[in-house]
Amino acid sequence: MASAISTRPPGRPRTGVHAAVFAATLRTVHELGYARATVERIATAAGVAKTTIYRRWPSKGDLIVDCLLDAFGPASLEGASRAEIMSSAIHWIAAKIGEPGVGDAFAGVFSDAVSDPALREILSVRLQDPYRLALQDALGEPEDRVRFFTDVVVGTLLHRMGMTGAPMADTDVAALVGMVLPALQRGSHPF
Amino acid sequence: MASAISTRPPGRPRTGVHAAVFAATLRTVHELGYARATVERIATAAGVAKTTIYRRWPSKGDLIVDCLLDAFGPASLEGASRAEIMSSAIHWIAAKIGEPGVGDAFAGVFSDAVSDPALREILSVRLQDPYRLALQDALGEPEDRVRFFTDVVVGTLLHRMGMTGAPMADTDVAALVGMVLPALQRGSHPF
DNA sequence: AGGTATCGAAACCCACGGTAGCGAAAAACG
DNA sequence: CGTTTTTCGCTACCGTGGGTTTCGATACCT
Numbered sequence: 281m282a283s284a285i286s287t288r289p290p291g292r293p294r295t296g297v298h299a300a301v302f303a304a305t306l307r308t309v310h311e312l313g314y315a316r317a318t319v320e321r322i323a324t325a326a327g328v329a330k331t332t333i334y335r336r337w338p339s340k341g342d343l344i345v346d347c348l349l350d351a352f353g354p355a356s357l358e359g360a361s362r363a364e365i366m367s368s369a370i371h372w373i374a375a376k377i378g379e380p381g382v383g384d385a386f387a388g389v390f391s392d393a394v395s396d397p398a399l400r401e402i403l404s405v406r407l408q409d410p411y412r413l414a415l416q417d418a419l420g421e422p423e424d425r426v427r428f429f430t431d432v433v434v435g436t437l438l439h440r441m442g443m444t445g446a447p448m449a450d451t452d453v454a455a456l457v458g459m460v461l462p463a464l465q466r467g468s469h470p471f
Numbered sequence: 472m473a474s475a476i477s478t479r480p481p482g483r484p485r486t487g488v489h490a491a492v493f494a495a496t497l498r499t500v501h502e503l504g505y506a507r508a509t510v511e512r513i514a515t516a517a518g519v520a521k522t523t524i525y526r527r528w529p530s531k532g533d534l535i536v537d538c539l540l541d542a543f544g545p546a547s548l549e550g551a552s553r554a555e556i557m558s559s560a561i562h563w564i565a566a567k568i569g570e571p572g573v574g575d576a577f578a579g580v581f582s583d584a585v586s587d588p589a590l591r592e593i594l595s596v597r598l599q600d601p602y603r604l605a606l607q608d609a610l611g612e613p614e615d616r617v618r619f620f621t622d623v624v625v626g627t628l629l630h631r632m633g634m635t636g637a638p639m640a641d642t643d644v645a646a647l648v649g650m651v652l653p654a655l656q657r658g659s660h661p662f
Numbered sequence: 663a664g665g666t667a668t669c670g671a672a673a674c675c676c677a678c679g680g681t682a683g684c685g686a687a688a689a690a691c692g
Numbered sequence: 693c694g695t696t697t698t699t700c701g702c703t704a705c706c707g708t709g710g711g712t713t714t715c716g717a718t719a720c721c722t
Binding site: 480481482483484485486519520521522523526 | 696697698699700701702
């Protein structure tokens with residue numbers, strides 16, 4: 281296969297624009313809300329043409345998911361015991377969702393995904409699955425249980441965000457931890 | 472104030488169309504999903520003109536909220552103990568969200584509300600507040616606690632619905648109950 | 663310089679929420 | 693019956709936003 285990789289293709293190279301677009305996305309979503317954060321406005325805020333955005337991301341949903349992946353970064357999942365791991369994971373995702381723009385963007389794509397199976401697939405596979413698999417491994421819990429805990433934690437945080445417009449306060453996050461941990465310890469038979 | 476009520480106003484009376492529109496709304500949302508359930512399509516499915524819909528409901532959000540109010544009906548909130556009341560409430564809302572069209576409509580309007588403060592107000596005041604107040608009364612719990620439980624229960628159910636496209640299975644609803652009840656019993660200090 | 667691929671700008675298409683204007687139909691009243 | 697009043701369905705329309713197309717300009721490599 282010829283010289284394969286590492287040979288720079290001919291023509292004008294792409295300008296590195298991901299970082300600027302991600303920053304502009306979060307900033308715009310934070311200032312205007314998800315619905316008013318149009319691709320046009322995001323492009324303008326990033327100092328880039330709308331067409332350039334669509335050359336890199338096939339849809340607004342893909343852009344947001346990539347932006348969230350960049351904002352979340354790798355999961356930490358620290359802790360000596362299963363309880364500590366779960367606790368730190370909840371605090372971690374709550375803090376991330378609390379960052380300006382991140383929560384709005386997350387709730388926004390999730391909303392769009394409800395009636396868009398393709399976007400739902402992207403959201404599920406690219407954003408949630410990696411963290412879910414890491415959690416399964418760290419906790420030694422089966423897939424369904426981790427999915428259940430994910431529904432509870434992320435669902436609660438997003439519902440609060442969606443209804444009040446503000447991220448969940450620390451005391452409530454603590455209450456969430458205090459509610460999930462016993463269920464984790466009890467095992468898979470809460471009856 | 473003259474003859475006040477009970478005097479029939481002149482002119483052509485309105486055709487009773489609410490029931491047909493509500494049914495058409497749930498059916499259309501169930502078959503096509505929230506995003507494809509346009510007002511135009513709902514009107515056609517109800518055998519009514521789009522303008523007639525907008526003569527009765529100021530926006531699509533109001534229509535959906537009214538439709539959900541009609542579908543939910545009054546809360547039951549039966550049970551001898553606080554635990555039984557909470558348990559029956561969770562099963563009740565889970566069953567309602569599981570009805571064809573209801574969950575999709577709920578998740579859809581919730582999604583729209585994320586970036587639409589006016590719609591969020593409608594959703595909060597007309598749909599959630601009545602049930603929340605009834606729960607506060609029945610459980611004897613303060614507002615913040617009931618809001619927290621609402622976030623957990625509704626958030627979890629909607630997150631599951633949004634990610635999988637299907638309502639939560641009974642065993643998972645039971646697990647949800649098994650997670651919430653101890654927290655309810657523990658009182659407001661889960662530390 | 664020549665080849666190639668990207669960039670920005672502008673025009674465009676389409677779907678959808680929501681509005682305006684109109685003639686027709688349905689009731690009440692004389 | 694005709695007049696009045698209100699609603700009906702229909703069609704045309706507007707604004708916005710996601711996404712595409714086209715085209716000249718520009719940046720890189722050989």
